[in-house]
Amino acid sequence: MNGRRARQAHGTRRGITAALTALAALAVAVPAGAAQAAQAAGKPCVPSIKKLRTLTPTGGGSVTGLGPRGLSVGRAGGKPVYWRGDRIRQVPLPAGYTGGTVAAVNRHGLMAGTFTAPGRPPAAFSYRAGAPAATLLPGGGTVRDLNASGRIVGERLEDGRVVGVEWQGRTLRRELAVPAHVRLRAIGGINDAGQIVGDGYGWNEEYAGDYFAALTWSAGATSVAAELPPVYPGDTYSTYEPREIDERGRIVGVFTYSRAMESSGLLWTPPYAEHPRHLAPAGGRTAGELVDLSPTTGVAVGTAADSPITGPWPPETAPPVQAQYWPGDGPVLLLPRLAEGGVSGAHAVDDRDRVGGSAADASGRVHPVIWTCASRQAYAPPA
Template sequence: MIPGRPGRPGRPSQGVRGASRILAAALLAAGLTVAAGPGTTATASAPATGLLGGRATTGNCAAPTLQTLDRLPGPGSFAVVKALGSPGISAGSSGHVPVYWTGAKVHRVPLPPGYPAGEVAAINRHGLMVGTLRNPSTNAAKAFSFRIGNAKVRLLPGGIAAHDVNDAGVIAGVRSGNTGVLWKHNTVLRNLTVDTAAGEYGGSFTAVGINNAGTVIGGGTRYIEGEWVGVGLVWKAGTRGHARTLLPQAAPNEGYSSVATDISRTGRVVGHRLFTWGSPVYWNRPYTQPPTDVTGLPGLGPEAYFTAISPNGRLTVGYAPNRWADPGEERGAAQAWTGGAMIKLPRLDPLGTAEAHAAADDGRIGGYATGVPGPEEPEEPESAYPVIWRCVGGV
């Protein structure tokens, strides 16, 4: 089984943090405003639900709050927050192009010729953003870095995806040939490796996260008990050394995938185990034991995923998709975990869904939430808005 997440029947798959994430939905047009600041552009305003202009739903921390951000206008303007920088700065994608936000205002990342699509995947505390550019017509992809105020992005040598960056400016991603790589100062710092002498690995693997200590996480495939299964990988800090495979590598007589999605400063790795559906888990150093399972949200089915952990490790986030909900039933929800019971984050609409994809030390959570069609536009698909949650679980 290949690492990842099964798609909702009859709908495009909505993937977790990684190279295969392609998020899709159409824009439900709702008025235009003009965004000020760097990269000024016209923006589509938030849905008409009292959540306009980035206004939070409540004014204190008695309960989680939900803030909507602006989107780029036009068809296909699905938007999601994938990265959280210093207070007031976030980034991700809108309309399938990389963007960042100052407050609630959206700004385009300048795109080079030939790459009209992409997303920002991460930001460090010094404002360095990294992500991936794509050409849907040719399936070509490029890894890039960018700082607010720069006139253009910087393409990373040989890179086809950039997934994370630590505060030292070391970027983790994938190079041509589909193997993990680290860059610094626009130079390849380390080509990541797996120990093929210790077992048979697939020809491709990715680096998806790096912490300030330099520990890198990723994933690949390995031939175990007669089946190719997905495995989480961890590389120690430094310039050499093969990956360690996260345990367990396979259940008795049946393969499944272990997926690592993010890592904290202390080395806690979060992700999920995937067989028929995903189950949220975490691994602690020194990664010699199987992961610890975390109970998902009640009433939303067994399927759930961890996508991100705050650098200090206090806040872990993800989603429970509830993919088989019948019409009128409660659908998927974004979730947060601080060590106790799983917390369900507010939605934009009771019949909408939501996913969380980023967590910051100050308690912010980034992701998206959907609105659903009203009676005046019954044929319109659901519309996804970039959101930030605050005041979750006392963090």
């Protein structure tokens, strides 16, 4: 697959992720480490799907990060926002920018995200609740994640090439180096040890073709990306997108077989000597992804969907996309919808058994939502 098709396929999958959203009916209790951790901390665990406020009567938005003391972050009405419990606040927009999103928040309440505007390059920022203005990060670009020490990662476009970047405070700490035969596509996440994950594509001399590469960087300022093992060596039709890395170095991401537009979650485990483990979408669906991983409990979340090529057919008969939950072992499960037949997607998870995302109500209106005590709501669909 050539580089141009690689970028097109990558954009399509990222678009699918952005379109996902909601959740249904009754749940079956499932034991999980996250629930046990919450109970051990002496905090009550009450299963619910909490709808958060939006900026407009028509709704819209999603939770993309979960922080301390009831703080959550994301996007609503096309604007970067955060919530304190039920209260919503907009991150102040700098002159010339009209929208954006808060991509992540760390355990100290530091937020990071991206401002956007038509005809302007994206601007990376950091922010603390209540501050009169956000801090613009040098060099601009799109923010993907940050860690407990305030290191922020993302990428920018420079002369038609994607460049990975890491900021520390108000300064650019480093540009993320890749091997000479690899071009970067996107950055995924960073853990508290400073390990970073992302993905790219390169030229394989042995197979005389482009291939997609899953990448990881160590915390060292001069480190060059190492390639993670693929599922099928030499396969030029499969893509790998690491999305998050936890404190033990476990990495989750998305595997896509482009010829059939089928996808699934992946799990790489240190020391990354073995091929990654497939995590098939919940309920026998033919497309799905895992996009976030809790820091220490091993729980991963994402969205289950279906391939428009392999089924069901016709595509409009496929069930709506639905948030999925992997407890760290066994099969991937589903989270209940907000309304029967309403779409949903999960985009963030924390160690307190909470999952953030978006979900549609009975009228089809999409809401930012948080599943509390998510492990006790996750269920295996009927066979």
